Amino acid sequence: MTTSQTAFLSEILGLTEVIPAGKKAYFQERFRNRLFEFLVTEFEKRRADDPEFTQAALAKRLEKRPEQINRWLSAPSNLTADTLSDLLLGIRAAEPEIGATVLSEKVPQNYREPDWLTSPPIGYAQVDNSARSIENIVPVAPLSISVGARK
């Protein structure tokens, strides 16, 4: 099996130990990915309310090149705090709410591998994965920061 969480987080949860470069990189990439999902979700919400709101409209609003907006909404990137602020203002007239969750306090998942990988052979018992289908799962909040409308 692969590295366990306990081993992976050992230095991080130690609070005083040096955190290895690979582990910092893991969380940096994860954070970038979560920010990307957050922004795209905000953009999609705006589009749902206002189908005429396009990336081009956002570019115009923020006085940016359309290609730059496209890059930010196409893949995770190393956004600055200023860019994040601008994008949220431009997309939803919103600002981020900041928060943090201690890793050791997060609730572990019951399933650590697919059901079908550990289930008995077909004929022993039927495996029903329908409930695990991604469409049937309510999405979790993509980021621990949320947005509040500008007052």
Next chain:
Amino acid sequence: MSIRLMIKEWVNSGELIFLTPLLDFIPIRREIFVSKEILEALDGPWASRTDEKNAGRARALLDRFTEGAKISVRLPPSRDVTAQLALLEGAKDQVWEFRCCESTPQIRIFGHFADKDLFVAFFLVNRNDIPTYADFHPLKEECKRRWRKYFPTYPTRVGSEADDYVSNCVSV
């Protein structure tokens, strides 16, 4: 026998490994299986600090895939260079790459979709080692060869749009 049972056989033999997310609060909403060589590259030990950081970034991307996070997907004829997951040119071959664009050098992880949200990854390559488009050809052939080795009678997943392969995606 379904493709999942076939994968399970390879897992039982140790040839493929289910990539369990490193953090146990990450839910499993998609599935990715990797070869031993990929697991070794991700888990270390690494030859350098750069390799270690690149492995960390690549692992985060793959864990986000498993988590069911929103992911940007490129299908030809799009040539978007920012997509996190891309179907390579010559779409009939159904060879895909995960792109870890923030790492230096960029890392590409090659494999095939066995089903929607079910990816089998065979090997990874530094983007610097693929200087031209022509250099993708032998990598695609190697990927296809490995699929045939593991799943000789099974086709890969075939679709016409990103959502046929990946849920919760952004098509770029």
